[in-house]
Amino acid sequence: MENDSLIKFNDVSYRYESDTDTPLPLAIKNIDLDIRKGEFVAVLGHNGSGKSTLAKLANAILAPESGKIFVNGMDTSDESLEYEIRQTVGVVFQNPDNQIVATIVEEDVAFGPENLGIEPKEIRRRVDDALKSVGMYEYRFHEPHKLSGGQKQRVAIAGIMAMQTECIILDEPTAMLDPKGREEVMKAMQRLNKELGVTIVLITHYMDEAVKADRVIVMDSGRIVLDGTPRQVFAEEETIEKAGLELPDCAKLAHALKRSGVNMPSDILTPDEFVEAFQRCVSGGGVL
Amino acid sequence: MTVLEARDVSYQYSVGTPFQITALEHISFSVEKGELLAIIGHTGSGKSTLIQHFNALLKPTSGQILLYGKDINETKETARDARFKVGLCFQYPEYQLFESTVYKDIAFGPGNMGLSKEEIDARVRRAAAFVGLTEPMLEKSPFDLSGGEKRRVAIAGVMAMEPEVLIMDEPAAGLDPRGRRKILEMIENYRRQTGSTVIIVSHSMEDVASLAERILVLNHGKIARMGTVDEVFSHAEELQNMGLNIPQLTGIFTRLNQLGYGVNPLTYTVEQAKTEILRYLHKGGAADG
Structure with missing residues (x-):
């Protein structure tokens, strides 16, 4: 349905400005993409494949060189709509140090909603909820610059959560986190998506995070090379590897075993699925 | 031979303020020559604080850091010496690039060591080769490189100081x-060819399992465990309670083992895992499943 569309790219290309007379190659090439309300989309791609550029285009930080992008029907090239577009689509970037503005954690989280003119009682509630959902509530009176990298990132995520934008784009939010921190952030994103209906676009290098999305997009050299459910996308081992990526270890193992003549399915995505398939395989005699 | 030793090291931040935090408590361990040690721990467990002690960027509130048996904080000179012998590469080191060419950036560290021009040149080229940077790249601006290339330039800058201990944070x-x-391959090659001691801090249990010989586990500023990869990863539950985990495949093999399949739970890489399953199936393991 057309009106379900939240972010729509129509034949979009973009290139960064060059310091010299030779123009740089296109960072984004003729992309058509439709992100629908309520989706949880993971975007994969090697460093320099155009993932972060995609995020900046969706948030009107960059305007396309050609083609059009619409956020809730609003044209991102129209500067007068910038404010409203950013109230719809919030971005959490890779490096939290560039995103923290206040000297106390809870003030930092309150910064966004304060600027939206929300009443203090509601801000209080949102700040507390957001800090709790990223596991940083007990640090609410701390100074952000004294937190570890992972803790700062969770504060930055809470800041966007508190603005309650319809869509949050997260650009490798877990790159600096420990396993538990990653899991907490992942759970917080899933909760926002499932319970509050927030559309999530997660740019990540972790295949096990992408597996948990509804939809996975793989980028390579500025183009979308795969777009589908995790199961559809991760079945394309060759394209994934050509794009400089890897399957999750359990999937890699299943593929390797299959090639060695073991009767394992090729669409395994999680450790649980692997264990089940292995049990079936052993009771069925194991080897093809 | 012991290269580095922490002897009962404790460290407190912001002493005397309401924000006083004990970041490290009674840390004692030693690192052997040529060893690859991994340090793991939840965010805020004190990993970064600990490694900054090894080249005298931080001074223990109590306890000592010994380099070849000598306290590095004894005098200004010993601290300076530690800064050259222990090379520290921070998280996201590419943010610290600042020179106009890759060559100059790599030469910055050794340039501060009072070496001859020829020696600096030789070191820059050696370090560049270790990280796979080509000759033409040396004359480029570091800011024209990709993220991964910038990272390698920054690491080469530390390697060019030819430290006896190379410490890398994530x-x-x-x-x-x-x-x-x-x-990761680059780090392993560097260690094999130079015989240097390497310490890496990482949140990736997979990387740690495939690279390290021993693992130091920090939890809330204390050593929770120190041992070989097998010793540490055989305590899955304990690690999970500390906000850590075991590698994905180790999790699978631990489960299979608990379900009664005779496979080794301490399996880490896809290659090991494949061999282990084929071994199990070929010896007719189907019977005990």
């Missing part, structure tokens, strides 16, 4: 799988 964070693998 060397592969933020890189795509291929970039990640490249950096």
Whole structure:
């Protein structure tokens, strides 16, 4: 349905400005993409494949060189709509140090909603909820610059959560986190998506995070090379590897075993699925 | 031979303020020559604080850091010496690049060591080769490189000081799988060829399992465990309670083992896992499943 569309790219290309007379190659090439309300989309791609550029285009930080992008029907090239577009689509970037503005954690989280003119009682509630959902509530009176990298990132995520934008784009939010921190952030994103209906676009290098999305997009050299459910996308081992990526270890193992003549399915995505398939395989005699 | 030793090291931040935090408590351990030690721990467990002690950027509130048996904080000279012998590469080191060419950036560290021009040149080229940077790249601006290349320039800058101990905080964070693998291979090659001691801090249990010989586990500023990869990863539950985990495949093999399949739970890489399953199936393991 057309009106379900939240972010729509129509034949979009973009290139960064060059310091010299030779123009740089296109960072984004003729992309058509439709992100629908309520989706949880993971975007994969090697460093320099155009993932972060995609995020900046969706948030009107960059305007396309050609083609059009619409956020809730609003044209991102129209500067007068910038404010409203950013109230719809919030971005959490890779490096939290560039995103923290206040000297106390809870003030930092309150910064966004304060600027939206929300009443203090509601801000209080949102700040507390957001800090709790990223596991940083007990640090609410701390100074952000004294937190570890992972803790700062969770504060930055809470800041966007508190603005309650319809869509949050997260650009490798877990790159600096420990396993538990990653899991907490992942759970917080899933909760926002499932319970509050927030559309999530997660740019990540972790295949096990992408597996948990509804939809996975793989980028390579500025183009979308795969777009589908995790199961559809991760079945394309060759394209994934050509794009400089890897399957999750359990999937890699299943593929390797299959090639060695073991009767394992090729669409395994999680450790649980692997264990089940292995049990079936052993009771069925194991080897093809 | 012991290269580095922490002897009952404790460290407190912001002493005397309401924000006083004990970051490290009674840390004692030693690192052997040529060893690859990994340090793991939840965010805020004190990993970064600990490694900054090893080249005298931080001074223990109590306790000592010994380099070849000598306290590095004894005098200004010993601290300065430690800064050259122990090379520290921070998280996201590419943010610290600042020179106009890759060559100059790599030469900055050794340039501060009072070496001859020829020696500096030789070191820059050696370090560049270790990280796979080509000759033409040396004359480029570091800011024209990709993220992964910038990271390698920054690491080469530390390697060019030819430290006896190379410490890296999350060397592969933020890189795509291929970039990640490249950096890890590079570190292993560097260690094998130079015989240097390497300490890496990492949140990736997979990387740690495939690279390290011993693992130091920090939890709330204390050593929770120190041992071989097998010793540490055989305590899955304990690690999970500390906000850590075991590698994905180790999790699978631990489960299979608990379900009664005779496979080794301490399996880490896809290659090991494949061999282990084929071994199990060929010896007719189907019977005990």
